[in-house]
Every structure is written in C-alpha cells, then in structure tokens.
Amino acid sequence: MPAIQDLDSILKKVHALIEEIRSFFEELTPERNIKAHNYDELAGWYEEARYTFRRIEYACKNNNFAECFHLGAYLQVELDILTEESALEKMDLLGSYDADNLAAFEKRVK
Numbered sequence: 001m002p003a004i005q006d007l008d009s010i011l012k013k014v015h016a017l018i019e020e021i022r023s024f025f026e027e028l029t030p031e032r033n034i035k036a037h038n039y040d041e042l043a044g045w046y047e048e049a050r051y052t053f054r055r056i057e058y059a060c061k062n063n064n065f066a067e068c069f070h071l072g073a074y075l076q077v078e079l080d081i082l083t084e085e086s087a088l089e090k091m092d093l094l095g096s097y098d099a100d101n102l103a104a105f106e107k108r109v110k
Contacts, residue, residue, distance in 0.1 A: 042086055049078060053109050060106035065099035072097055072105065 052075055059067040072094050079091045096108040 045082060056109045057106055060102040063102060065102060068102055068105060069097060
C-alpha cells in the first residue's frame with residue numbers, strides 16, 4: 001500500500017502545481033473590454049465544437065484516456081478564448097478529468 005499512498009501524494013502535488021501555473025498565467029493575462037457580442041459566431045462555434053465533444057464521449061466510452069485528455073485540452077483552450085471574447089463565465093472542462101475514472105469527465109462533457 002505505500003506505493004498507492006505515494007501515487008496519491010504525487011497526484012495531489014501535480015494538481016496543485018497545475019493550479020499554481022494556471023493562476024500564474026491568469027495574472028499575466030491582460031483584461032480586455034469586449035463591447036459587442038456576436039452570438040451568431042457563438043452558435044457557429046458550438047456547432048463546430050459539438051463534433052469534438054462527441055469524440056470525447058466516444059473516447060470515454062472506450063476508455064481511451066490519452067485521446068480524452070488531448071481533445072479535452074484542445075477544447076479547454078477554445079473555451080478559454082471563447083469565454084474571454086464573449087464575456088462569458090469561465091468554463092472548466094479539464095477540472096473533472098481523471099484518467100482512472102473517465103465517467104466524471106464524460107458527464108462534464110455532456
């Protein structure tokens with residue numbers, strides 16, 4: 001059991017490091033004032049992104065954790081840009097990613 005405890009400890013430290021890095025980059029990101037919202041573009045983005053969401057769902061069902069993470073990271077970048085440009089609340093897709101339990105990630109994707 002010591003190896004499992006070590007793994008849990010490492011996992012917690014990695015998650016803490018990722019959060020610190022995310023916070024660091026958020027501090028460096030300049031604030032932008034978005035005046036006009038183009039909701040037609042938002043609808044178009046969703047229409048295109050829906051295919052990627054479906055691909056993640058399929059990868060989750062097939063326990064393809066690498067593909068889930070790759071596609072999830074791609075979508076997270078897109079969501080970050082989208083929330084900034086459209087003045088939407090921040091959306092955290094990857095916060096629910098766990099390679100050992102893809103069900104939570106699949107639920108978040110849906």
